[in-house]
Amino acid sequence: MARITYDDQTAAAYKAVREIPRDGLGEWRExxxxxxDPSPGMTVADIGAGTGMFAAALTDWFDLSVVAVEPSAAMRAQIPRRPGIQVLAGDAGALPLPDGSADGAWLSLMIHHIPDLEAASREIRRVLRPGAPVLIRQGFPGRADTTSTFPWGFFPQTTRTTDTFPTVERTCEAFATAGFRRDALEPVPETLTTLADFLARVDVFRRSDTIMRGLTEEEFLQGKEQLRRAVREAEQASSPGTRTNWLDLLVLR
Structure with a gap:
């Protein structure tokens, strides 16, 4: 399913540097x-749950029951075990859930890992109750200027990878085969980190990120040097250089 192998080392790196602090996710909460339209006791399938950042957030924010489905054993091991979160092995094409058992599906930065979007859409339709939404958090090709988006503006060659991701149109076409229609599409901001903090973690970040793994060593070092200069400029301006990123929320019903 994944474009990279999420082994123990990669999963630990992902947990350490890819999870966004909760206070940076306020716009996503809203x-x-x-x-x-969450209410206590609802069940949401977090498909491709990764290390459980959103599984934990959804339970904390809305008192939901979350079924965190993740194919990588190493990533599953990082998901918090606590009331409200059930962790299961599986993927979007083979969900370990009964028919009509979920009030919503959450897919965060993972549709580019799905080899057969049509098959996944049919499987998601099977486990959702009638009218339940699919919420997809994703960077879609053509929807953002990656040259100015953090952190990709420092590594412009990452478009070689992001341009291969499913577009909004392709995603909607695939889900339409299972009877879903596009209900909403909106950009949502998230506050990530300071430039200095990202520079300190960028090597580990690269090991855990599908997009940055596609860079050559020369491209990575060039981007890292641009990032280093930006940190110096922020320090000279007495500014922390906090960065906000934008991703899309695509809602299907």
Whole structure:
């Protein structure tokens, strides 16, 4: 399913540097609230749950029951074990859930790992109750200027990889085969980190990120040097250089 192998080392790196601090996700909380209309006791399938960042957030924010489905054993081992979160092995094409058992599906930065979007859409349709939404958090090709988006603006060659991701149109076409229609599409900001903090973690970040793994060593070092200069400029300006990123929320019903 994955474009990279999520072994123990990669999963640990992902947990350490890819999870966004909860206070940087406030806009996502409100966007999910608008489109999911959550209430305590609802069940959401977190498909491709990774290390459980959103599984934990959804339970904390809305008192939901989350079924975190993740194909990588190493990534599953990082998901918090606590009330409200059930962790299961599986992937989007073979969900270990009964028919009509979920009130919503959450897919965060993972549709580019799905080899057969049509098959996945049919499987997601099977496990959702009638009218339940699919919420997809994703960077879609053509929807953002990656030359100015953090952190990709420092590594412009990453477009070689991101341009191969499913577009909004391709995603909607695939889900339409299972009867889903596009309900909403909106960009959502998230506050990530300071430039200096990202520079300190960028080597580990590269090991855990599908996009940055596609860079050559020369391209990575060039981007890292640009990032280093930006850190110096922020320090000279007495500015922390905190960065906000934008991703899309695509809602299907």
């Amino acid at each position: 966007a999910i609230r608008r489109h999911l």
